[in-house]
Amino acid sequence: MARTTGSHSDITGPRVRDAALRLFARHGFAAVSMRQIATEVGVQAGALYNYTPDKQTLLFELMRAHMVELLEAVHDDVGASALERLAHFVRFHIAFHHERPDAVFIAYMELRNLEPQNFAEIEALRSRYEAVLEDILRAGAESGTFDVADSKIATLAVIAMLTGVNTWFRTGGRLSLTAVQDQYWDMVRRMVGAAGGSV
Incomplete structure (x- = not known):
């Protein structure tokens, strides 16, 4: 299939993924066609199949790339106290996801x-x-250190709470990202029944 003049796989491939990410986040996966993605990238619709076999694969690869990046970035110092480890996780999760709103929404x-x-x-x-x-x-x-009856339920509750920051926080608003991280850390600390203290 013909590519648009000047199109190269190492350039157009990432542009296809970036365009799909934006469009899926804005309109939803089901509402976006391959033709719309091609238009956004500036290539013929048929040329997309040089970069992905179908829309399902494109969605899957976007989700997988996000999760792999997340797993590579998260760091847990098992030698630190549980309170320090939890504070680090809370702040990391908020900051990492804030920088990737479209990927988080799709995920x-x-x-x-x-x-x-x-x-x-x-x-x-x-x-x-x-x-x-x-x-x-x-x-x-x-x-x-913590008063947690069911660690699995507590895990899901904390992650849902932290990920929710993406739905309302905007840079330049009333609170800085650091202030939000501090307040959410205080809420999470209370949620798991941990005593006060600066971390």
Whole structure:
């Protein structure tokens, strides 16, 4: 299939993914056609198939890339106290996701559009990330630092709470990102029954 003059795979491939990310986040996966993505990139519709076999694969690869990047970026110092580890996780999660609003929206809202095999792979990656927080909460409960009845439920609740920042926080608003991180850390600390103290 013919490519637009000047199109190169190392340039156009990332542009296809960036355009799909924006369009899926803005309009929803089901409402976006391959033709719309091609128009956004500036190539013929048929040329998209040089970069992805279909729209489903494009969605899956966007989600997988986001989760892989997240897993590579998260760091848990198991030698630190549970309180320090949890504070670090809270601040990391908010900052990382704030920088990637479209990827975060797609990662949570478009799971329903993944085919079963793709869904299973993304869920496995999500579970690996959730396990980082669950390990922190479990360690804190075992040491008496946290009062957590069910570490799995607490993990899901904390992640949902932190990810929710993306729905309302905007740079330049009343609060700085650091102020939001501090306030959410205080709320999470109280949620897990941890005593006060600066971390």
